[in-house]
Amino acid sequence: MKFYVNARYLIVPFMSLIAIAGILIGGSFAWVGVALFGLNTIIDTLTKNIHLPADFDETGESYGIKGFQYAVMFLMLPVFIVLQLVLAYRIFQYTSLTPIETAAFLGVSYEVGTSGFNLIGATLSSGLWAGLGIIYGHELSHNKKEGFLVSRLIMALSGASHFTYAHVYNHHLDLGHEDDAATAPRGRNIYAHAWLSHMGQSRFSYNLEEQRLSKRGSSALNFDNRWILGYLYSLPSIVLFVWAGGLVGVAALFTVWVVANFLLEALNFMGHYGLIRTEGPVEHRHSWDNDSVFTSWFFIEIGRQCDHHVRGETYFWELDDVEGPNYGIGYFSLFVLTLIPPLFRVYVQKHLDNWDEKYASRDEKVIAAQFS
Amino acid sequence: MLNLFKPRSADFKVSLSDTETTFTVKRGESLLSSALSAGIKWPFKCKVGSCGSCKCQLIDGKIKAQLDFGYVLDMSEIQDGYILACQSILRSDIRVSVHLTK
Numbered sequence: 437m438k439f440y441v442n443a444r445y446l447i448v449p450f451m452s453l454i455a456i457a458g459i460l461i462g463g464s465f466a467w468v469g470v471a472l473f474g475l476n477t478i479i480d481t482l483t484k485n486i487h488l489p490a491d492f493d494e495t496g497e498s499y500g501i502k503g504f505q506y507a508v509m510f511l512m513l514p515v516f517i518v519l520q521l522v523l524a525y526r527i528f529q530y531t532s533l534t535p536i537e538t539a540a541f542l543g544v545s546y547e548v549g550t551s552g553f554n555l556i557g558a559t560l561s562s563g564l565w566a567g568l569g570i571i572y573g574h575e576l577s578h579n580k581k582e583g584f585l586v587s588r589l590i591m592a593l594s595g596a597s598h599f600t601y602a603h604v605y606n607h608h609l610d611l612g613h614e615d616d617a618a619t620a621p622r623g624r625n626i627y628a629h630a631w632l633s634h635m636g637q638s639r640f641s642y643n644l645e646e647q648r649l650s651k652r653g654s655s656a657l658n659f660d661n662r663w664i665l666g667y668l669y670s671l672p673s674i675v676l677f678v679w680a681g682g683l684v685g686v687a688a689l690f691t692v693w694v695v696a697n698f699l700l701e702a703l704n705f706m707g708h709y710g711l712i713r714t715e716g717p718v719e720h721r722h723s724w725d726n727d728s729v730f731t732s733w734f735f736i737e738i739g740r741q742c743d744h745h746v747r748g749e750t751y752f753w754e755l756d757d758v759e760g761p762n763y764g765i766g767y768f769s770l771f772v773l774t775l776i777p778p779l780f781r782v783y784v785q786k787h788l789d790n791w792d793e794k795y796a797s798r799d800e801k802v803i804a805a806q807f808s
Numbered sequence: 809m810l811n812l813f814k815p816r817s818a819d820f821k822v823s824l825s826d827t828e829t830t831f832t833v834k835r836g837e838s839l840l841s842s843a844l845s846a847g848i849k850w851p852f853k854c855k856v857g858s859c860g861s862c863k864c865q866l867i868d869g870k871i872k873a874q875l876d877f878g879y880v881l882d883m884s885e886i887q888d889g890y891i892l893a894c895q896s897i898l899r900s901d902i903r904v905s906v907h908l909t910k
Contacts, residue, residue, distance in 0.1 A: 644879060749856065
């Protein structure tokens with residue numbers, strides 16, 4: 437049982453390595469990361485009706501091995517760094533006009549040089565899998581000291597180091613309020629939300645630092661400012677891509693960051709779209725659960741938002757179904773719907789109606805009525 | 809991660825200064841989660857170090873802060889020994905003062 441519970445969360449590490457291998461092998465394999473994303477959407481849709489509870493032994497202890505899960509999460513930092521390095525390597529070959537020819541290494545043939553088309557595939561693959569860094573960045577943002585720094589570094593690879601502070605000090609505190617940039621109000625589409633949430637969280641992080649430093653009598657403009665420091669953590673990526681390909685490198689890194697941040701904000705969007713909280717503590721009803729089996733395992737239970745927001749200190753492998761609001765489908769399937777806003781609005785309406793009727797408090801119903 | 813290789817320390821005892829109440833905090837557990845497990849009506853809201861509801865005053869003993877308290881507590885509070893129970897891991901037996909919920 438211990439093996440099963442711990443191994444099931446290794447889908448992303450395993451697939452990230454495949455995406456990296458695809459970029460290294462080159463040619464059409466550069467698109468493997470994109471293809472995997474498509475494959476995952478199919479698996480997620482086919483298994484949407486399978487929901488499994490968290491696993492505990494007869495004494496109520498979790499089967500999750502903390503040391504192992506932390507080692508995996510920490511090791512994902514170098515994996516995401518390698519993902520950027522292999523993309524930079526391909527960009528360098530493209531911009532230095534390296535001839536496209538086949539070679540072999542340890543019996544595995546690979547393509548030296550790359551076409552523009554396959555470089556696009558490598559860039560999109562990198563963006564999609566770098567975006568999944570959010571699941572580790574998120575978990576580690578709640579888990580102390582060294583984990584917090586690793587979270588910041590993982591997010592910095594996507595130019596989003598501000599997330600770690602904004603998530604803890606804004607999102608968890610102000611969930612469901614207008615003050616929470618990461619909560620999408622009813623009627624907003626994912627494209628607008630991605631921009632507004634990203635900028636809102638970054639602004640919050642800056643203000644938080646300004647406040648903290650002013651308590652100490654310091655100016656916001658210094659290297660103790662963790663908002664500034666967070667963006668400086670992204671500097672090595674910028675230097676790498678400028679060195680590897682000049683403007684092409686910058687365009688590729690920009691694409692990676694846009695794709696990665698779009699995925700991050702898509703998770704925020706799906707986790708709380710249209711939900712409202714008035715005064716009082718955060719309760720299960722203020723989040724949407726996405727706990728179909730593939731989503732749970734792939735996204736290391738980040739979809740168990742209802743439980744997570746009430747027990748923010750709880751490790752992901754201990755989060756459970758708390759019978760909160762549930763979309764009934766996994767993140768991959770729902771993500772496809774969010775990309776087509778009219779379709780998403782139709783799909784989500786019945787769930788919002790159900791929330792208004794069964795979950796909302798009296799004051800929350802009053803606010804909800806203003807949206808209809 | 810280096811913490812994984814440190815030797816296991818014993819459980820620690822917490823005494824609430826205004827009452828006779830004591831409880832035990834297991835290795836690696838936060839002050840708040842142990843208090844709640846012991847049935848103590850410790851005030852809390854977010855449990856992730858962002859709201860400040862679980863703050864208490866450390867009278868005696870050592871803790872390790874898991875997050876920077878400076879975002880939630882004032883400098884004067886930090887100087888007076890205030891800590892966030894949800895973000896405090898014990899390093900010794902401690903005595904604290906806290907306004908329990910009724």
